[in-house]
Amino acid sequence: MDKKLTIKDIAQLAGVSKGTVDRVLHKRGKVSQKALESINAVLEQIDYEPNLIARNLKNNKIYSICVVLPNPESDSYWLPCIKGIEQAKKEFKAFNLSINAHYFDPENTESFIAVNESVLNSSPDAVLLAPLFSKEALDAVEKYSAQNILVNTFNNQLESDEIRNFVGQDxxxxxxxxxxxxxxxxxxxxxxxxxxxxxxxxxxxxxxxxxxxxxxxxxxxxxxxxxxxxxxxxxxxxxxxxxxxxxxxxxxxxxxxxxxxxxxxxxxxxxxxxxxxxxxxxxxxxxxxxxxxxxxxxxxxQNPKQQVYLGLSFLVDHFIFGKEINHSALLPIDIVNSENASYYME
Amino acid sequence: MDKKLTIKDIAQLAGVSKGTVDRVLHKRGKVSQKALESINAVLEQIDYEPNLIARNLKNNKIYSICVVLPNPESDSYWLPCIKGIEQAKKEFKAFNLSINAHYFDPENTESFIAVNESVLNSSPDAVLLAPLFSKEALDAVEKYSAQNILVNTFNNQLESDEIRNFVGQDxxxxxxxxxxxxxxxxxxxxxxxxxxxxxxxxxxxxxxxxxxxxxxxxxxxxxxxxxxxxxxxxxxxxxxxxxxxxxxxxxxxxxxxxxxxxxxxxxxxxxxxxxxxxxxxxxxxxxxxxxxxxxxxxxxxQNPKQQVYLGLSFLVDHFIFGKEINHSALLPIDIVNSENASYYME
DNA sequence: AAATTTAGTGTGTTCGAGCACATTTTTATG
DNA sequence: CATAAAAATGTGCTCGAACACACTAAATTT
Missing domain, CATH: 3.40.50.2300 (Response regulator)
Structure with a gap:
């Protein structure tokens, strides 16, 4: 009764084969009106949720994600981001992911451009970017998009249609x-x-x-x-x-x-x-x-650690579990005094 | 180079079959000294991480989790917990989970006992419990444990060796x-x-x-x-x-x-x-x-919503991804004024 | 020495989705 | 009506781990 229904079950209920059900679910066409109707009738009655685990098993690609952020040595504000990246790596170890951090000099626009260029050349699947320099960042985003590389941003808001997501604060x-x-x-x-x-x-x-x-x-x-x-x-x-x-x-x-x-x-x-x-x-x-x-x-x-972690987990959700990426995630504005500080510092 | 190694790969490297590797990994015995050594040699060199996705595909059991908490109608403090449960349900929809809430009357010890009794009879895989009544809760925990039902608690701390986890505040x-x-x-x-x-x-x-x-x-x-x-x-x-x-x-x-x-x-x-x-x-x-x-x-x-959500996601991590459950997760103590309140209310 | 037990090993199937390919059915054309 | 083309449908394999089962080889018993 509680059992999750599979494509095979739907096929059986509709009196067709799983291939046909698959074509309907993915709108690949080549399905007769009759089959379409009977499958849709079944789909309307039950609440089919594809098994994401099975879906991903087949798709055994290694997704590479690059995080582009200022060098924490230049500005220790960014230090917690490293922890955020480490946490994400640990948390998602079981999935085929390769997460790499790339640092630029926050005082130096050229460095920002250079790092983005080198990341671009490594052709990752996605980039999580701290777009410190608006103009140059927009340039970089455009280049990434041209290569079909997903770009998400964090910390600094940047207006661009190419950006799928922003994690930060109001x-x-x-x-x-x-x-x-x-x-x-x-x-x-x-x-x-x-x-x-x-x-x-x-x-x-x-x-x-x-x-x-x-x-x-x-x-x-x-x-x-x-x-x-x-x-x-x-x-x-x-x-x-x-x-x-x-x-x-x-x-x-x-x-x-x-x-x-x-x-x-x-x-x-x-x-x-x-x-x-x-x-x-x-x-x-x-x-x-x-x-x-x-x-x-x-x-x-401003929770830089959480910003990076959330940004990465959105990407993982997208790549591994096929979830849609929300356009914007505004983190809570935490008020910190001496007594509750420790909870926000890892 | 970056490719994740599978059991098959290990078998090939060690010159044995995947069945033998499997026996070594799961310490099922029936492996010769020679085979054991060559497989261990390979395992030491590489960093094998079993593919949790594949592991879970096979294990297509539906895990049922019961959340036992006071009826929000009696005390609206608990109202956000419903949202936490809903969020968890939505988030983990793709996995074989059945999450159900069971309310008791927070003014009535008998009701607490009765609800736990009925939950016990439904034989879930795990219970996430708000142990309002210490003595009765300890009783319930013991009964659950006797039936091999995992018990986690939230909101109220309860000393018991049987409890695998607590989510709440200091x-x-x-x-x-x-x-x-x-x-x-x-x-x-x-x-x-x-x-x-x-x-x-x-x-x-x-x-x-x-x-x-x-x-x-x-x-x-x-x-x-x-x-x-x-x-x-x-x-x-x-x-x-x-x-x-x-x-x-x-x-x-x-x-x-x-x-x-x-x-x-x-x-x-x-x-x-x-x-x-x-x-x-x-x-x-x-x-x-x-x-x-x-x-x-x-x-x-006190973030009741997050408490329930986290408690549930620990259970999911455990059942679906085989992760160890930390014994205690203390949530941040959020300071809220009129300007940042909205971020903490859903 | 033949028969039987047991230790050790490998093979094959399952899970659900996805997709390539084979097969069947229908429609169009000479 | 036969044949080709097109449309519709079904089959079968893959992914990685897990485990049942079959099998081989060595050890022990009769």
Whole structure:
């Protein structure tokens, strides 16, 4: 009664052979009206689900997937991605998969182009790409698609019809989450948004977060916060920030839009000013350390590990189990304090 | 080069037949020393991974799994579990699985016993159990084990050697998370822990949370909070709470250890006292509504949906892919405010 | 030495889907 | 009506692991 029905069963019920059923299921034609009708009648009554295990047994191709991402040595934000890849490898070991990571220098567009070129030459079945450089990424995506290589992206959104999937976060929304947190913990007064990054390519990221952050306070009716934006680069950031703090003694909160909150925290720490609320991104060791010590109040987890893992498992689902790929998977925006941090760090 | 090696390949390399390789791999004996050695030599050189797909094709048994949990109509905390079951059913549709939910009345021990009895009689392959009533649950687990039925638990921890797995949260830790949140947002002063639940069986839950909560403040050196515990039951809780609020005008924060935060919020709302920080559990609609409106500051997500889903996917991994079951999976303790809530609610 | 047991080995079938190919049936054409 | 062409249908093999069973060769018993 509970038994799963097979093609053979359907054939028997419809009074035809399994070949004919197969042709109907795959719309390969060459089926008489009569046979079609009797098979469809059976199919309507039962809920046929092809046995994916059997389907895949035959198809014993090794799928090769390349993950293209920045070198974690250049930016430790990407470090958890390695774990994500390892986890996927382990999890899907039993299937015919070959997953390889390819790193590019996040400071160097040429390197991004070169790595994509070399990946292209290795003709993988799919590429999971962190499209840091929009223009060059679009180029790469086009080339991959031309070679019928499936492209999925993670971390950075990229508008392209060629992209089958995106795994990441709603940055605007994460800005709003940060704003709500500031609203919860900071005294009324002045709030600073700090963009601390060399890299122009992160501009979109930072802008979206700022937009969400500001928008939250615009919607609040009688918000007593004044929001200022400050852009810092590696050069002279210490003195610049110190000056800013002196000029704005009423500062009650800072929202750092990148993973460099620890660098801000170091300076705040020196000034012994414990009344400033600090919100940043990403669970880097240095950030966690300031979180535990209390200088940073909350971190927002962008979950790079999960992004890669999910991106890969979508590809596996597609190749191995023939599932459709959703166009977009937005990960939760995890609020992290010193007490729940460990759960988000592997 | 990259090709996965099969039993046939190993047989060829070792100069024997696939049957002999099979006997070695499964330690079925009846193999000569000579053959054993040559096969082991090959196995040492290569990294053989049996093709789980092929293995499962043969083994076309329908695995039946029963989920035993409280009726969501009696306590809407359990409502998301249905979604978790549905998701698992959908996700694993292609495998020979039969997943069925069985509800018991969370107020009624007899009902728990009866449901487990009936599940036992249906002889499933595995049971995923919410062991609300410890003593009766241990009884049930023993009976299941005696019939060789695999038992996994979720939501409530239960000490038993018979249990292969637990999916849930570290309640002590979640109490600490709540304390840290209170510490972040509430003014110094008096804090109340409110246990609001009829059900004695939740006592352990609530106690663990209280322990974690209090422990956080004990560890803090110069904590200026005074923590009081208040137990409320459905009967007269309004007047009781109102009296408590009058008696403690310096109250700055409340930690509700159950999912009934909305009932506290209703009363706080009436008193127009916006300075009291409120932290509760679980994303019930009513809680979310107070979260959006600002009366509740944070909710901690116990993620019942994910608990069931994970519990089921462990069983599937075990039955279908022969994976070992980890003994315990502690889910992250998600901090939820009005801005990131949607990501945790389906 | 023949008969029988037993250890060791190999062969063949199964699972369900998919597809190539063979076979049968129908339709079209001289 | 015969024959060719086209359409429809069925058969049989593959994938890899698992296991039943058949078989051979060596060891033991009669």
């Amino acid at each position: 940055l605007y929304r994460s800005g709003r989450v940060a704003a709500k947190l500031i609203d919860s913990i900071a005294q009324k007064g002045q709030i600073a948004i700090i963009h601390f990054d060399e890299k122009f390519k992160n501009a979109v990221h930072m802008q979206e977060k700022e937009k969400g952050f500001r928008n939250y306070f615009l919607q609040e009716e009688n918000s007593d916060y004044e929001v200022t934006t400050l852009k810092l680069k590696r050069k002279n950031y210490e003195t610049k920030l110190e000056d800013f703090l002196k000029e704005n003694p009423k500062l009650t909160g800072i929202f750092i839009t990148t993973s460099k909150a620890y660098q801000i925290a170091e300076i705040i720490d020196k000034t012994k000013n414990n009344t400033i609320a600090l919100i940043g991104y990403d669970l880097l060791d240095k950030n966690i350390s300031f979180l535990n010590q209390g200088t940073i109040d909350f971190l927002i987890n | 309640l002590y830790r979640s109490g600490r998370v709540a304390a840290k949140l209170i510490d972040s947002i509430a003014q110094k002063g008096q804090i109340a822990i409110i246990h609001f639940d009829e059900k004695f069986k939740n006592a352990v839950h609530m106690q663990e949370k209280e322990k974690g909560f209090r422990n956080y403040f004990l560890q803090e050196e110069n904590s200026d909070y005074e923590v009081t515990t208040l137990k409320l039951k459905r009967k007269n809780y309004e007047t009781k709470l109102e009296d408590f609020l009058k008696e403690n005008p310096k109250l700055t924060g409340i930690f509700i250890t159950t999912s009934k935060a909305y009932q506290i919020a209703e009363i706080i709302d009436k008193t127009k006292n916006n300075t009291i920080a409120l932290i509760g559990y679980d994303l019930l609609d009513k809680n979310i509504s107070f979260l959006n409106q600002g009366t509740i500051d944070f909710l901690i997500n």
